[in-house]
Amino acid sequence: MATAASAVLRFWPAMGRSFTKPFRREPSEAVTTSMAETAASGVMSEPKSGLKCEAVRPPTIPEASAVFDETVVEPRGIADFIEHSRELVRPDGGPPRWISPLDCGKSRLPNSPPLFFLPGIDGVGLGLIRHHQRLGKIFDVWCLHIPVMDRTPFEGLVEIVERTVRTENYVLPNSPIYLVGECLGACIALAVVARNPDIDFVLILSNPATSFSKSQLQYLSSFLDMVPEPLHVSVQYFFDALSGNTLRTSVASVEDVLPLQLGFSEIFSNSLAFLSFLSKILPKDSFTWKLKMLKSACSYVNARLHVVEAQTLVLASGRDQLFPSTEEAKRLCRILPNSRVRHFNNSGHNLFLEDSFDIVSVIKDSNFYRRSKHKDFVSDYLPLTRYEFQKFIEEYRWMDIAACPVMLSTLDDGQIVKGLAGIPSDGPAIFVGYHMLMGLELAPMVIRFLAEKSIHLRGVAHPFIFNRDSEMLMMDSTSFDYMRRMGAVPVSATSLYKLLSKKSFVLLYPGGSREALHRKGEEYKLFWPDQAEFVRMAARFGAAIIPFGVAGEDDMLELLLDYDDIIRIPFYNFLDKRINNDAVRIRTDSEGEVGKQNLHFPGLLPKIPGRFYYLFGKPIQTRGMRHELSQDREKAHKMYMHIKSEVEHCISYLKVKREHDPFRHILPRLLYQASRGFTGEVPTFEL
Template identity: 45%
Template structure:
């Protein structure tokens, strides 16, 4: 049985979150990027490879020294030249591992090895044995006690990872458990078939055939999953499940559980729901969203473990997660997949974006946006934040700018970070650089010269009620002005309209609170939500979490207007005065209101505001052509 050891790549510590890329136009408007900061993963080995293995690129030859330390074979390889291998390639190379020669367990990495930064944490993939892994974990922890160690376990490997964590509660471990099986009785699956009239022999043969036919081009699976092997693995899983179950109470490690609803061998979703409450620092990913659509987490070429880790905000290089310094910008495939998943929004709304030049002239496009940060975008939140969906892709496509959104903490964790959280709904938001809104995160983003997206109205605006469209709900205090001035950031007020062109709000918070059943649900949902403005009162106080019901319309258009940048350079000391900072705060708020009024008036003169007119234009001029609008 093979075990894998890899180091996750990480960006340099001083890397600005402002991420520049080369853009190539395509018929589907997907971003073509080259990230000079990201390198492939690096691997290490536990034994001297055989002569056959050393000829293959995926096996790293160990350089033995007197102290028996492993070396990482650094290979510089740019992101543009890196080509991910297919599942077939991995299994072809795995043939070298299944030979029986009586040797020690082999360490195998199914990716091209490359360079990594010196402070990258270690990641171990675990289908192997507890003591062997525990030995390596202790060794790595003694060398780098301030770094976390990632243990990735799949099915049986999940049991082993939990066992290692339980035996080493003092070591900083981050567990990733895919289709975990600690509570599963593997024989139950077999015996259920026997009860239905099938013999034990035929049932095992059928399970074996199912595993083999998952991919007809991988004959090596027939060797790995023979009848005898499958019987042995089922018995081994039963033993490992009992061992892990008896030690769950001792597990202190941070844990991410990945569950597939289509796992035919193990009740993965049920097990994830059982395990998470039993672990003190656990979150679950029941739906892998745009990252995976396979029946089993690792049985599809589209699955990328690093993308999953990043999308779940599970990557850290120290004892605690730093959402700014630990952020790794999305790669080309990650961005393309993310944008393809929400591309429909841009297609049906044909967003119009207007920016303001230094001389005050309004132009179509984003040429009025400053080329250097820090820049703070301050705007109005449409219903459910729909305006963000076309906004972030457009900034990447047109200006190569990655907007770092300040998002509500409920998109990242529950109250106290100890509760179970299904993270799948917000993976794209986190992958693209959103951070929980807080003074410390705001400070870090400004200090790194980022492009920051802030909505002072927050949840109250995004979950507004009937008749409150385009009404600002901002706090009385100037929360962001002095922080922006501290770093000389440019403040860009902006407005976005169009929510009333795509849906009509019919059942809001006030309506739902009149129904006892819905009222109890809202109150229950709100219990686990982080309270941001505990000292606030009135409209901007903490909004209870609810889901406003709306009726879709034939889609109109989204319109954005970015006002003239407001300079704060040199105003650091001046804006320490609360009255002066409040004056600037009110100026920004007034400019946002002016942008909303401007767009509401101008869209009435757009000949292509309705969907039918836009479709006719694109059918005539090409579906990738930019649809005209009103004159700014």
């Protein structure tokens, strides 16, 4: 009977893997191909008896079109890592090799890029075990396994990975190659990229060991000889335990299953099991060797960082007791010109094993997933999972409670009804409306459309949201992650064309940032350009155009300082130039108020919450009008002005009708919900 490890892994020697057939070993067998034979031949010979061959590429699934992808059940906690690693840590005399979890290849998107995981000092290669299934849907996943007794030096490991990625790049020249490295693996990844600047890499680095010279680990080797085996690993383990990482990675296996007292007993048992297992992964002589390797890796990579230009995402744990990862991430971001940082303030060193961390969501939120040389915000977009949607709802539940949105729509006969019954169920469609102050209307609207109509609104957003320099100006680098997660695309005619060609539901604000960051006294005023920008594009695809208005921003916030006030603050002009640089400026050819698209952070005063009101007008059909509207610009302009007047009419209707809503303010709503339950719908004005 096969053991757990052999049932879930495929093995390849560490080499140019695309020229070979992958194979799985039985529990009694070991991969015996030597490194010398591999390097000399460049290809692998046919598997020996007892080795079962498998197909290189798994079956693919069609492009994702559903709102939610299918549910996957991932391994949970440290116990799974230990269980699936037991066979791998047995000494077999073999060289470093590539392994691929079988659960990574069940259903994969077409043209999925290769992803190579490079482990930390443990060398097992199963550090992503909690993420295998989800990664396997969007990547061709392979993990480097470094046997316990292997003594390949750092540069040797770099050469192994280098040979593999060069071969992969030869086979898939138009595909990016993802290198995911933690600790030592992050150093290997950076070294490979520095030596191969002509290959299109995407790096994801977790708590990189490039800061080893500032780490507490550098002092271990001096007194490690005095610590008896197997207690030597407790020194390293103790450092990380201080951060609470052990608790977080263990609690996943007992959460919601055991009573509290038994739960902590199980956590303690898992911690001892992990400590015992560490002594097998890192016997004393191996641990000493790895510490020396970390020192050489740190020196090697830091001398070459200046040549790394690959797209890089640095993941930094705030409670990493092995390395100063937070400070190191900031340093790397300053050095690497195409890098971004994500901070996890409550996480420890083993970030990938923590139950609260989801690497796929992080990749999606930071817009780091692509299947070709250039990011395609439409075809490369990955649908939300149910977990991600639920998390999004939880993050903005406070707004739903405070604003208690009222949704109204218009039927084909012109009747206004409560709810979204008047919204067409089939795309393509363009929702064109008024942008409230700071875009307050976005989250409640997107959530209701997903929850009630299974309609995913894809917003056409300001380029500031996608710009690296803009992200670095924000206090929190994840400020716009939710918009990217929800499928926002940079504003352009190309983005609109691609979305409509996919029959998407597009959310478009012709007033842009000029409306969302309006001046004092400009509430509910439209700042639309004169050109009928989107009408002919809608007609080309026969898209329905749904004008809509919103009201309620004046019941939520008071604008104290607008752009005209802020620009008078001494020295603010320096920040203004950084915010509104050439890379993010739009409508530069427009005159008047429409051209004043300067971004800024207004001074706002929260109010006792009122209520948000949405009215979606009667859908305007363009099907069959492509030739008519493309040839007759005056007719297209008339339709454009009609849409604008419909948006203004929706706003006026809501502003008048809300005066008759007995639950416009939060106190009556809370009293109503307290007496009738918080899950029911709060009434509003009569239609």
